[in-house]
Structure formats: structure tokens, C-alpha cells
Amino acid sequence: METLGQKNDLTSEPRALMRALGDYRTPRIARSVIELLVTLIPFAFFWALSWVVLSAGHWLGLVLTIPAAGFLVRLFMIQHDCSHGAFFPSKHANDWVGRVIGVLTLTPFDFWRHTHRHHHAHSGNLDRPRIGGIDTLTVEEFSALPRDERLRYRFYRHPLVLFALGPAYLFLLDNRLPVGFMRAGWMPWLSTMATNAAILVLIATMMWLVGIGPFLLVQLPITLLAGTVGVWLFYIQHQFEDTFWEHDPNWTFQEAALHGSSHYDLPGVLRWFTANIGVHHVHHLCSRIPFYRLPDVLRDYPELRGIGRLTLWQSFASVRLVLWDEDKHRLVSFREANV
Template sequence: MAADDSRPVGLDASALRRTLRAYQRPNMARSLYEVGLTVALFATAWAVMAVALRYGLVWVYLLMIPPAAGLLVRLFMVQHDCGHGAFFANRSANDWIGRAIGVLTLTDYDHWKRSHAVHHATSGNLDHRGVGDIDTLTVAEYRARSAWGRFRYRFYRHPAVMFGLGPAYVFILQGRLPVGFMRKGRALWLSTMTTNTAIALLAALMAWTVGAGAFFMIQLPVVALGASAGVWLFFVQHQFDRTHWRIDDDWDSSEAALYGSSHYHLPAALRWLTANIGVHHVHHLSSRIPFYRLPDVLRDIPELRDVGRLTLLQSLKCVPLTLWDENSQRLISFREFRAA
């Protein structure tokens, strides 16, 4: 299916961007409630796992890993909204809440905020790839690579790496340095090292409280599963059949936001855990909208419900899509590349 085939007639991306400004005002009480509830539930899940391990209730411990990981993802989404200045009206409140949550998500807030801003400013632009996004080659670029270069790209895009080894590496190891901004001065280095220190102190405190063995048995699977879920969400938000890529001269930020980002329609429980980030086309059109107001947009502008819509089952078909075919203007798989 070509990227343009499913686009609703009559949607003006630039006009929609102006309309969505009305939804950008955060509600202080609602924001405090959302972050407070998520932190409380995550702490409770963590404590239940610790008690379960202490008393040998392995089945309870195992049962709690997925919800704890889901709540960690939700905390990251709060941090994400803070990075966009969307969660609180006050910039300092956004930044300090974001930095505090970054200690729990193993993500330096200031480094991630800058990288993610580049992603939003260049998403869908073939001439400005490489910062804050998933590496994606065009068919021509892949064809021009050496055998070794093709192997490295195929290895990177393999599901076991993309959703298994890769997320754990990015959040646990790569995140300890301001990768991509190493020459941007001391501020990002200071921020990253401060976050690392806070992570180490909190880890030491928790290990002292529950024991080092129990701490790692809880924290490692929760972080690994949460990281994989987070990368999966980011992948599906832009790596789908009907996505939108253009060269710089033909690139329009509003068009790229609306048609280069999916509407990942998840079951209600997963929408809550992922803080409505599946309404990603609206988020890219207007990143200052708090996540709890995104459903209001779909209610008031029903035309947006079917733009880039993917169900949970449909999203599984995105996994093999690895190369951007500039001729058909769609993502294709390695199998389709070989058959061409």
C-alpha cells in the first residue's frame, strides 16, 4: 500500500496544527494527580516484588514484573511530556520533575530532551536522519552498501536486537554518556554525570534496604522489559507501511507530523499505561498537548481517528519493514527488496 492511499480527503495538516493549540493548556491538579498516582503505583509494585522475594512467593514476583515495567513506561511518558513543556505551565516544574523521573527511568532528562527535540524537528526528513530516531536506510542506500555494511544494518534491524539487546544497551549503558552531543559543552556532561550519581545513590540505598540480590532481581527485569516496551512503542509510531518520508526540498513539518506518525489504537489498559502516546500523529502536530488531553482531540476531531491507525495485531506486521522505497513511497521488507 502506498503511503498516500489511506489519507483522508480534506485534512489540512497546517490548519490542524493551529486548531490544536486550544488543547495545549495543562491542568495543574490533573498533572500532579497523574504523576503522583504513577509514582505511588510503581513504588507499590516494587515493594510487592521485594516482599514476595523475601517470603519465597516467586509466582507473585513473576506476576508483578509486567505491570511494574508498564508503570516505568508510564513514568517515562510523564518525563516525555515534561520535556515538551506540556505537563506543567511552569518551565522549571517541567524540568525538575523530568530530571527526578529520569533517575527512575535511567534517562538523563536534559540530554534526552535535546535529542528528542531534534527528532521532532526532523521527523520524516530523509536529509536529516540520525538523531533521536531509529536508523532507517533507503533502498538505494542499502543497495550501495558493502556486504559488511548490509550485514551490520540487518543485524541492527533484527527483532532480537531491536527489541531485546538494543533497548537494554541504550537505557542501561549508552544512556550513561551524552551520546550524540559529546562536543556540545560541559552542561550536558554535568547533567548526565549528576543523573548517573543520583541513579547510583538510589540503587545503593535500595540494595542496602532489600539486599543486593533482591534489588537486581527486581530492577533488571523491570528495566529491561520496560525499555523493550518503550522502544517497541517508538518503533511502531514511525516504522509503519503508510509512514511519510521526503527529501528536504519536499519536506513539510506538518505533513510529516500528521502522516509520518501512527495512531496506535491500543486496548484501554495499555492506553493508560502508555499515557496515550499511541495518539502519536496528534502529539507530533502539537507536542505541547498533555497526554491526558489527547483523547479529547480524537473526540472533538473524529477525522483524526483513522489517520495512520494501527491495532495491536496490525502493528506486528511492522516488524519486517526495514527499508524506505523512494519509488513506491513506502517501507518495505528485506524479502521485498530481494524480490524486486
């Protein structure tokens, strides 16, 4: 283990830091099982409690869907760790736990893992297809678009679209077909269709048990709220003013990970429900670290706390940042870009 002075030096050497972070990669099986159980069991409990209260005619049942949505977000983050092979030592265990959770999160595990790995490999690279994240144009790209395409981009980047309509479309519709990968072989189709079949079986079973109306009244608010939170999290982890974007000659994986991903410093309760996904710069440097070991990294490398740090309140200002200005090397609003 390095001395504190050596650790301080590593933050200015992302490649060396990434190697040092390998010490945190080993998952603890018992801890992973416990984390899964303390997420899945409360999710089922609050789902059932919401149904019981709503069936009794009390609006309080809708309030109870809020913690259920929180636990669904946490299940998605466990699925996310599984996609990186970080949650269990066994690839088989990671794959099948991820696939089962994918039925609950409406996210085909193998296909999502494929697109998410592309995101990790090319995040912040202006010369690569921007797959697996929020579409972001440069000022020059936006200015070169015809008027109708500029209007479409403005519509897409409107907060109501991005965080309300967008999550509903993504999880209810877009995830049902491997859009954009129709000719990419059998994997996207098998992953998507197998997940769809399992979702249909689960929905049919639940509707038979609790009724069509009660099921929709409970499940839809949970899905939509969790989807909005999930999209917001993946948005804010790369969409902040001083993030890192570069063309190929000046782009490196390590710089993009450390300076192109935020440290979303959330209050403790929100950190727990989001499974430390806010420690995103560390996650991008070493995606095989289980989420419950990310706080250990910040403890041992306290200088990482200030890199890309955003508080909950500060993060809301990022919503207006919609274009990358290559001259200023930062995200800007439409007004700042004068377009």
C-alpha cells in the same frame, strides 16, 4: 470553536489544524499532579510487593514486576510530556519533575530532551541526521553499503536485537554517556553525569535497604521489560508501511507529523499505561498538548482517528519493514527490496 464542517476541512490543511490544536495546550495542574501520583505510588507499591514476595521465595514476585514495569513506562511518558513543557504550566516544574523521573527511567532528562526535539523537528526528512529514533536506511543507501555494513544493518534491524538487546544496551549503557555528542558542549555531560550520580545514590540506598541480590532480582526485570515496551512504542509510531518520508524540497513538518506518525489504537488498559502516546500524529502536530488531553482532540476531530491507524494486531506486521523504498514511497522488507 469551529463547526464540524470547518473541522473536517482542517484535516486536509495540516497548518490550520496545528493552529486549531493550540486550544488543547493548557495543562491542568490538579490533573497533572493526580496523574503523577496515580503512577508513582503504584510503581513503588508493586516494586515493594515484588521484593517482599521474592524474598519469601515465591516466583510470583517476578509476575508482579510486570505491572511495576507498566507503571515505569507511564512514568517515562510523563517525563516525555515534561520534556515538551506540556505537563505543567511552569518550565521549572516540568524540568525538575522530568529530571527526577529520569533517575528512575535511567534517562538523562536534559540530554534526552535535546535529541528528542531534533527528532520532532526532522522526523521523516531523508536529508537530515536521523537522531532520536530508529535508524532506517533507504533501499538505495543500503545497496550502496559494503557487505559488512549491510550485515551490520541486518543484525541491528533483527527483532531480537531491536527489542531485546537494544533496550538493555540503550538504558543500561548508552544513556550513561552522551554518545555522539562528546564535543557538543557542557549540557550533554552535565545532564548525563548528574543523572548517573543520582542513579548511583539511589541504587546504593536500595541495595543497603533490601540487599544486592534482591534489588537486582526485582529491578532488572522491571527495567528490561519497561525498556522493551518503550522502544517498541517509539518504533511503531513511525515504522509502519505507509509512513511519510521525503527529501527537503517535498518535506514539511506538518505533513511529516500528520502522515509520518501513527495513531496506535491500543486497547483501553494499554492506552492508560502508555499515556495516550499512541495518538502520536496529534502529538507531533502539537507536542505541547498534555497526554490526558489527546483523547479530547480525537473526540472533537473524529476524522483524525483513521489517519495512520494501527491496531495492536496489525502493528506486529511492521517488524518486517526495514527499508524505505523511494520509488514506492513506503517501507519494505529485505525480500521486497530484493537486496
